[in-house]
Amino acid sequence: QVQLVxxxxxxxxxxxxxxxxxxxxxxxxxxYGMGWFRQAPGKEREFVAAISWSGxxxxxxxxxxxxxxxxxxxxxxxxxxxxxxxxxEDTAVYYCAARTGPNYSTVVNAYVYWGQGTxxxxxx
Numbered sequence: 001q002v003q004l005v006x007x008x009x010x011x012x013x014x015x016x017x018x019x020x021x022x023x024x025x026x027x028x029x030x031x032y033g034m035g036w037f038r039q040a041p042g043k044e045r046e047f048v049a050a051i052s053w054s055g056x057x058x059x060x061x062x063x064x065x066x067x068x069x070x071x072x073x074x075x076x077x078x079x080x081x082x083x084x085x086x087x088x089e090d091t092a093v094y095y096c097a098a099r100t101g102p103n104y105s106t107v108v109n110a111y112v113y114w115g116q117g118t119x120x121x122x123x124x
Contacts, residue, residue: 002027002098002113009094009118012086016122020081022096022115029053030074033104035111036081038092038120048094049081050104059106064090086122093117 008020022034035050049070050059058070069082079096097111105111 002029002032004096004098004113004115006094006096006115006118009120011121011123014087014122014124016086017082017084018086018120020083020094020096020118020120022079022081024077024079024098028074029072029077029079029098031100031102032098032113033101034070034072034079035097035099035104035106036070036079036094037097037108037111038090038094039117040092043092045095045108047106047108050106051079052104053102057104059104061106083120086120088122088124091120091122093119 003025005023036048037045039045051070055072067085072079095117096115098113099111
């Protein structure tokens, strides 16, 4: 069993930056592909970014490409999402998720473990 806890969300003006962290306990994250997803009110949960167990492979949604960077520190059992040049449309609850196996996925249902989410609000 893996427990995931996100942190780092908050209120920021458009153009600002935030760094989300996802700390894991229960198992070492080095065995898991990791993903970040977000869900805005009234919308479905959507893929944001993902990273393989080694950190060598990453993927991003087109809407965040060039602005967001996903990374991981397996020694600290933590995954990060650096978010720059934030836009009001980035406002959502952000979730990290873990899937068994070394590879990542962009599909919500591919992930087994989920954090409770952290709110990101971007004002215009």
